[in-house]
Amino acid sequence: MAWKILRLLHMHKSERAWFESLLPQSSCVLWTDRNVEADAERWRILVVDHNAASAEGLAATLSADGCDARYVLSGMDTLQAIDGWVPHVVILDISMPEHDGFATAQVLRRISPTRNAGIIAFTARGKDYVRSKGFYVGLHSV
Numbered sequence: 001m002a003w004k005i006l007r008l009l010h011m012h013k014s015e016r017a018w019f020e021s022l023l024p025q026s027s028c029v030l031w032t033d034r035n036v037e038a039d040a041e042r043w044r045i046l047v048v049d050h051n052a053a054s055a056e057g058l059a060a061t062l063s064a065d066g067c068d069a070r071y072v073l074s075g076m077d078t079l080q081a082i083d084g085w086v087p088h089v090v091i092l093d094i095s096m097p098e099h100d101g102f103a104t105a106q107v108l109r110r111i112s113p114t115r116n117a118g119i120i121a122f123t124a125r126g127k128d129y130v131r132s133k134g135f136y137v138g139l140h141s142v
Helices: 002-010 013-022 052-064 075-081 101-110 127-137
Strands: 044-048 068-072 089-092 118-121
Touching: 044 052, 044 075, 052 068, 068 075, 075 101, 089 101, 101 118, 101 127
Parallel strands: 044 068, 044 089, 089 118
Antiparallel strands: none
């Protein structure tokens, strides 16, 4: 699944409809026209989730798929993680204590290193709820 998300973020709008038709109904769907420009051999992906097992498991899976994946356990830790290592994509848990995924996304959009990064919501919350709030803070997808 990781390669599908990365490919979808890197596509131009004309290619997206075709590619999205290949994904199962419950999969990742983009709702912005923003593209992630990354010409690196390995995508850098930061997983942000307060559940350590989930964060570590997703980062390990992405690493096994050939990505340079790291994880942190809070929105505050995100800012330390991107100091000297800037991800192409950030996968955010929405329901984190203190600074939730929406607040974290808003901060990431405001600082220059991550302004153009792909930001994906990774949550058990309903898609409509996440989309209604996430669009305004710069999330790409749920």
